[in-house]
Amino acid sequence: MDQNILIIEDDLLSQKLHAKIVEKAGYKVTLANDGLEGLLKADEQEFDLIISDVMMPNLDGYQTCKRLRENPKTAQIPILLLTALDNLESKIKGFEAGADDYLSKPYEPDELMARVSVLLRRAATPATPLQVREQLGRVISVFSLRGGVGISTVASNLAVGLSQLWGQETALVDLALTSGQAALMLNLPLRNTWADLARIEVDEIDQEVVGQTLRPHPSGVQVLSAPRRVEESELVDAEKVQRVLEILQQSYDYVVIDLPHIFSDLALVALDISDEILVVLAPELASVRSSALALEVFDTLGYDDKKVHLILNWIFERQGLPKPDIEAGLGREIRMVIPHASDLFVRAINFGTPPTLENPDSPLGAIFENMAFAVSKAEQKSQRPENPTEAWKRLAKRMRKQRR
Ligand SMILES: Nc1ncnc2c1ncn2[C@@H]1O[C@H](COP(=O)(O)OP(=O)(O)OP(=O)(O)O)[C@@H](O)[C@H]1O
Ligand SMILES: [Mg+2]
Incomplete structure (x- = not known):
């Protein structure tokens, strides 16, 4: 040696x-x-x-x-x-x-x-070169116009959930460039980040370069982290984001994006390319209002209603607005609810172990597995996989129980 x-x-x-x-x-x-x-x-x-x-x-x-x-x-x-x-x-x-x-x-x-x-x-372990697939991957953005409602928590757990559920190539992209936390939440070193892609010309960005910039997480998820320093994020422009996301879409089965809290050029590129947008909100007035605003913008952009889904996240313990009131106010159904779970989340942040991975049998782990299934490709959802993963078996069991 x-x-x-x-x-x-x-x-x-x-x-x-x-x-x-x-x-x-x-x-x-x-x-x-x-x-x-x-x-x-x-x-x-x-x-x-x-x-x-x-x-x-x-x-x-x-x-x-x-x-x-x-x-x-x-x-x-x-x-x-x-x-x-x-x-x-x-x-x-x-x-x-x-x-x-x-x-x-x-x-x-x-x-x-x-x-x-x-x-x-x-x-x-050499970076695995990305391979272009026949079918484009499914891109899922997690968004809110308000900070602190759990975007990064949902995005990282959803990515881990998808990877565990299908055992397929899953990427997590941190586009909250100035305050990125995805890597921290997953306890990954900030070695390669968006900053590496920002430094090169857009036409030099190819499968190989992107593949080298993603970092593997033990769950199987590959993470494209936000830069270490705020200044570095200024070098990332919409054109580069578009290029990188297109490459990821061609090379991964699932791409989950942790978005910033504004309709910036970068965010719009990501939202446009997304097959599904999860709008996360907390049960409080300000969060509901900002969600209404976001929904309005999506409408103006001409996004199909089926592309946008609401997730209610109980980030606090105190009483909040009742779900039916929020639904009435927004004129939309809430697709999923994440209960308040402070211990597990704080643990997840401090140790970089999302509940989905650390504690798949917990109610919270189950919620993210269910969420992963809900956003999965239709053709995948409709049949039993040839080699079902442990996560898939857990999920199937829960569904059977529910049906009874
Ligand atoms: N359901 C929940 N129960 C308890 N705590 C939660 C829940 N969801 C998120 N949190 C906590 O709320 C905080 C904010 O979550 P997170 O960082 O995911 O939000 P964000 O929207 O990405 O915030 P930022 O604006 O900083 O990017 C974190 O400390 C997280 O652990
Ligand atoms: Mg965040």
Whole structure:
């Protein structure tokens, strides 16, 4: 095993400790005493993985990580951050800086080596080139004109649900570019993002480039993440979004899009190309009003009523507007209701494990499985698959029960 690992650590005792553990596992080790030295060495030599301390003078671990990601030579190297703090804030900071994983000190040597080997294995898996299919995939957008109603929650769980249900190629596209959370919700590193596609010309965007930009999630979903930094999102224009979505539509069975809360050019491109739009609303006046507005715009755009569906999400615990009142107000039926479920959702956000995956037998997992089925291709819904997945069997059982 000739794999070379760079360890960036200012504390000499810790440095020795990490080095000993890593060398004992059979890897070659190079040491750097601080972030700057780490950047230099990473630029001069070839590394398979970088382990970096977070708290260091001058350039801390987050800044080092950001700089490594900005340099094309080191942008793809897996990075594991080590920190004394075990809290969500530092996890998010590390994640935004582009780290792949995160371990709090003190750690067990076995734990460190387990993470290292997972990261190395993941890096060694080549991006699967996208293949053009005969039939276009089904594109489903999740939208609301109001923030915080659960768009990202629905989009990520729906994508996982679809992938589990059919075992087919499913992509999750985060188009909430300035506040994207899809990757965070699924605990994926922000290595490749829309920013990579924004930097190249639109006619250079092809199956290969798009395939390399998506990141695989253990559920089978491939995720196209929002950029790490807000400035980078400005480089993404409607023409590029159109091109990327067309490629995804040709190469995936299902494409789920997490949309921003405005009718921007980008959002319109996505809404146009979508076969189905799920408008999520909370049981409160402001959310109902903004949904009415959205429905009006869809009408003006000439979208078929069958393309747009309402999902009521009980994001809060207190009493809200009754469903029949909302339906009467909007002159539309609500297709699905998501009950309030704070524990599970908070867990999902903190651990990047959507209930659909973590807890498929829970009522909430079932709701997203049902939702996935509801938005699936008609021809798929009408017959038993040749090799039904576990999710499909669960769903069929629930349906049989309901019919009785
Ligand atoms: N049914 C629910 N029960 C309890 N909490 C929920 C529910 N749905 C969503 N949430 C929580 O509400 C918050 C907002 O959800 P989410 O981030 O999915 O919304 P969003 O519309 O994408 O927001 P943003 O405007 O930030 O993009 C999250 O903390 C999420 O965990
Ligand atoms: Mg969101």
